[in-house]
Amino acid sequence: xxxxxxxxxxxxxxxxxxxxxxxxxxxxxxxxxxxxxxxxxxxxxxxxxxxxxxxxxxxxxxxxxxxxxxxxxxxxxxxxxxxxxxxxxxxxxxxxxxxxxxxxxxxxxxxxxxxxxxxxxxxxxxxxxxxxxxxxxxxxxxxxxxxxxxxxxxxxxxxxxxxxxxxxxxxxxxxxxxxxxxxxxxxxxxxxxxxxxxxxxxxxxxxxxxxxxxxxxxxxxxxxxxxxxxxxxxxxxxxxxxxxxxxxxxxxxxxxxxxxxxxxxxxxxxxxxxxxxxxxxxxxxxxxxxxxxxxxxxxxxxxxxxxxxxxxxxxxxxxxxxxxxxxxxxxxxxxxxxxxxxxxxxxxxxxxxxxxxxxxxxxxxxxxxxxxxxxxxxxxxxxxxxxxxxxxxxxxxxxxxxxxxxxxxxxx
Amino acid sequence: xxxxxxxxxxxxxxxxxxxxxxxxxxxxxxxxxxxxxxxxxxxxxxxxxxxxxxxxxxxxxxxxxxxxxxxxxxxxxxxxxxxxxxxxxxxxxxxxxxxxxxxxxxxxxxxxxxxxxxxxxxxxxxxxxxxxxxxxxxxxxxxxxxxxxxxxxxxxxxxxxxxxxxxxxxxxxxxxxxxxxxxxxxxxxxxxxxxxxxxxxxxxxxxxxxxxxxxxxxxxxxxxxxxxxxxxxxxxxxxxxxxxxxxxxxxxxxxxxxxxxxxxxxxxxxxxxxxxxxxxxxxxxxxxxxxxxxxxxxxxxxxxxxxxxxxxx
Numbered sequence: 001x002x003x004x005x006x007x008x009x010x011x012x013x014x015x016x017x018x019x020x021x022x023x024x025x026x027x028x029x030x031x032x033x034x035x036x037x038x039x040x041x042x043x044x045x046x047x048x049x050x051x052x053x054x055x056x057x058x059x060x061x062x063x064x065x066x067x068x069x070x071x072x073x074x075x076x077x078x079x080x081x082x083x084x085x086x087x088x089x090x091x092x093x094x095x096x097x098x099x100x101x102x103x104x105x106x107x108x109x110x111x112x113x114x115x116x117x118x119x120x121x122x123x124x125x126x127x128x129x130x131x132x133x134x135x136x137x138x139x140x141x142x143x144x145x146x147x148x149x150x151x152x153x154x155x156x157x158x159x160x161x162x163x164x165x166x167x168x169x170x171x172x173x174x175x176x177x178x179x180x181x182x183x184x185x186x187x188x189x190x191x192x193x194x195x196x197x198x199x200x201x202x203x204x205x206x207x208x209x210x211x212x213x214x215x216x217x218x219x220x221x222x223x224x225x226x227x228x229x230x231x232x233x234x235x236x237x238x239x240x241x242x243x244x245x246x247x248x249x250x251x252x253x254x255x256x257x258x259x260x261x262x263x264x265x266x267x268x269x270x271x272x273x274x275x276x277x278x279x280x281x282x283x284x285x286x287x288x289x290x291x292x293x294x295x296x297x298x299x300x301x302x303x304x305x306x307x308x309x310x311x312x313x314x315x316x317x318x319x320x321x322x323x324x325x326x327x328x329x330x331x332x333x334x335x336x337x338x339x340x341x342x343x344x345x346x347x348x349x350x351x352x353x354x355x356x357x358x359x360x361x362x363x364x365x366x367x368x369x370x371x372x373x374x375x376x377x378x379x380x381x382x383x384x385x386x387x388x389x390x391x392x393x394x395x396x397x398x399x400x401x402x403x404x405x406x407x408x409x410x411x412x
Numbered sequence: 413x414x415x416x417x418x419x420x421x422x423x424x425x426x427x428x429x430x431x432x433x434x435x436x437x438x439x440x441x442x443x444x445x446x447x448x449x450x451x452x453x454x455x456x457x458x459x460x461x462x463x464x465x466x467x468x469x470x471x472x473x474x475x476x477x478x479x480x481x482x483x484x485x486x487x488x489x490x491x492x493x494x495x496x497x498x499x500x501x502x503x504x505x506x507x508x509x510x511x512x513x514x515x516x517x518x519x520x521x522x523x524x525x526x527x528x529x530x531x532x533x534x535x536x537x538x539x540x541x542x543x544x545x546x547x548x549x550x551x552x553x554x555x556x557x558x559x560x561x562x563x564x565x566x567x568x569x570x571x572x573x574x575x576x577x578x579x580x581x582x583x584x585x586x587x588x589x590x591x592x593x594x595x596x597x598x599x600x601x602x603x604x605x606x607x608x609x610x611x612x613x614x615x616x617x618x619x620x621x622x623x624x625x626x627x628x629x630x631x632x633x634x635x636x637x638x639x640x641x642x643x644x645x646x647x648x649x650x651x652x653x654x655x656x657x658x659x660x661x662x663x664x665x666x667x668x669x670x671x672x673x674x675x676x677x678x679x680x681x682x683x684x685x686x687x688x689x690x691x692x693x694x695x696x697x698x699x700x701x702x703x704x705x706x707x708x709x710x711x712x713x714x715x716x717x718x719x720x721x722x723x724x725x
Binding site: 002003006007014017237242243245249 | 483484487488492494496497498499500502503511512514515516520559
């Protein structure tokens with residue numbers, strides 16, 4: 001035990017004297033967070049000038065359906081595509097985000113329009129399907145557009161019918177409603193709104209992060225994996241200079257040597273987490289960006305940070321064991337980190353990727369960590385929501401560590 | 413103290429013999445030089461002795477115990493000073509010594525006195541709080557040696573402990589090793605510097621292609637009869653007819669107009685036979701030497717390689 005404590009102290013001492021390495025671990029992600037959060041702020045504000053595509057399937061045979069379509073098409077912010085009834089299942093088109101929204105106009109649309117869809121069990125006027133990643137305000141805009149179209153149709157219908165309103169049978173004050181009541185009732189349009197999910201998704205995961213919500217966890221986890229540089233550099237110097245041989249002759253096992261490296265870098269990763277959250281909460285707003293909200297669960301944040309740290313250090317030790325020179329280690333480590341980052345939604349946010357790429361992100365441990373962080377920073381999930389990602393990261397770390405120990409015994 | 417019997421080590425596939433039935437005996441209190449060209453098997457032999465590499469066959473006994481079966485005890489009794497600077501350059505000499513003392517399991521109460529002993533032995537007193545990375549080559553070698561002494565070893569293995577350092581530091585290290593041996597420590601020493609080996613070792617073994625070619629006391633080896641040469645230097649050039657005559661009569665190793673080398677285990681007979689021939693030609697003998705001039709020559713004769721040349725390979 002004393003020997004292990006001596007190893008821990010030595011690792012901490014060596015690390016504390018590597019100011020350049022430590023500086024990189026803290027300055028690099030802080031700079032990335034600031035630059036990316038501020039630079040991408042507008043881009044994250046859901047493409048203000050981008051036209052949103054949606055689909056319409058019209059089962060109604062009457063003119064009203066066509067009239068509604070005409071009204072909806074008049075809005076330049078949304079682009080409607082009329083689909084044949086026999087086209088591909090609408091659910092999958094929306095789930096795959098080919099269309100952000102879809103409207104299904106039912107066969108009995110005129111009757112439903114007249115009834116207004118009500119709270120008493122009448123069928124909704126029509127069905128709106130919503131893609132999983134659509135932000136809530138965009139959904140509200142679209143729903144308002146649809147409601148507006150329906151209200152216009154109902155107004156026209158009412159005026160043509162001479163003013164009989166639905167649900168006015170219990171009115172005791174007047175046979176003819178005043179204009180205010182009439183408008184209020186018209187706005188009570190019952191639509192069937194459904195989020196259309198991929199099978200693997202749920203409602204919570206559909207939320208899209210703000211710029212700071214994306215960039216703080218993303219660059220934090222990227223920086224956590226960058227411990228590979230100081231770990232592998234120190235490790236390879238020890239390997240090349242015969243220090244490990246000397247330590248083995250002092251009856252220190254490979255497991256001891258590896259575990260002793262975990263603790264100091266774990267502390268570094270925790271400090272990185274605290275520092276980057278502070279940057280997101282205090283520095284980004286100072287420079288005009290959004291403020292990072294406090295995580296929904298401190299325990300969840302601690303668990304996912306610890307798991308990500310274990311994975312990052314385990315991976316760093318594996319690369320350090322495999323590499324023969326520091327150049328090899330830093331090259332291998334850097335390349336893997338960039339690939340993990342590119343695939344894992346660090347450099348390009350996952351929600352802007354096409355569906356196929358989104359599926360590929362699961363191969364990157366950085367993606368697991370990022371999803372865990374988003375659970376507590378974006379989706380307001382409880383601590384146990386991060387357990388799947390944390391277990392995956394722990395598993396990855398354990399596999400890397402076992403492989404590193406096995407290789408270490410063979411190569412050193 | 414250390415007995416190596418019929419040691420065999422095979423590496424790779426198909427297996428290649430790295431150590432071929434090696435027999436060695438390193439007595440307690442000796443300074444034992446292990447010499448051999450690169451790839452001869454020195455490192456493998458040391459690695460097996462230190463329990464870093466498993467042997468294929470034979471036995472390696474340390475104080476009568478099989479090394480593989482008593483690895484922890486054996487390692488605790490051996491200090492190892494590798495050729496590389498096996499310490500942490502970012503840390504000071506004191507921090508390095510503190511760490512390695514604790515890692516070696518030196519009891520806390522004894523750590524300070526043991527570190528003081530190592531610092532004193534290696535003359536690091538004035539540099540103890542400086543970062544090791546700022547040390548000269550000589551000081552680094554001394555720190556390397558100091559760390560190897562921390563566990564108060566019975567046997568100290570030194571692998572090229574004086575490579576790349578100034579003469580002052582070299583002498584300091586050699587004197588320190590001699591003093592440690594005087595205090596009872598057994599030394600196993602590998603070096604490319606033959607004069608160092610001759611200076612501090614009392615016994616040597618020369619290994620090549622995994623075989624021990626020769627092993628014993630240096631003085632005895634230099635007079636080794638079955639390999640020794642008689643060297644005769646004349647005062648004038650030999651006439652051609654006499655040169656031819658000598659070539660036919662003796663096992664001439666090399667010959668030129670003024671110098672003859674004859675490999676023989678009976679130098680007196682050769683001199684008796686040579687003397688009338690030289691008298692008849694009116695030639696005088698300027699110098700006669702029998703045996704090897706030095707270890708380097710012995711090494712060259714046995715391995716047909718210059719050890720110093722190998723150091724750069």
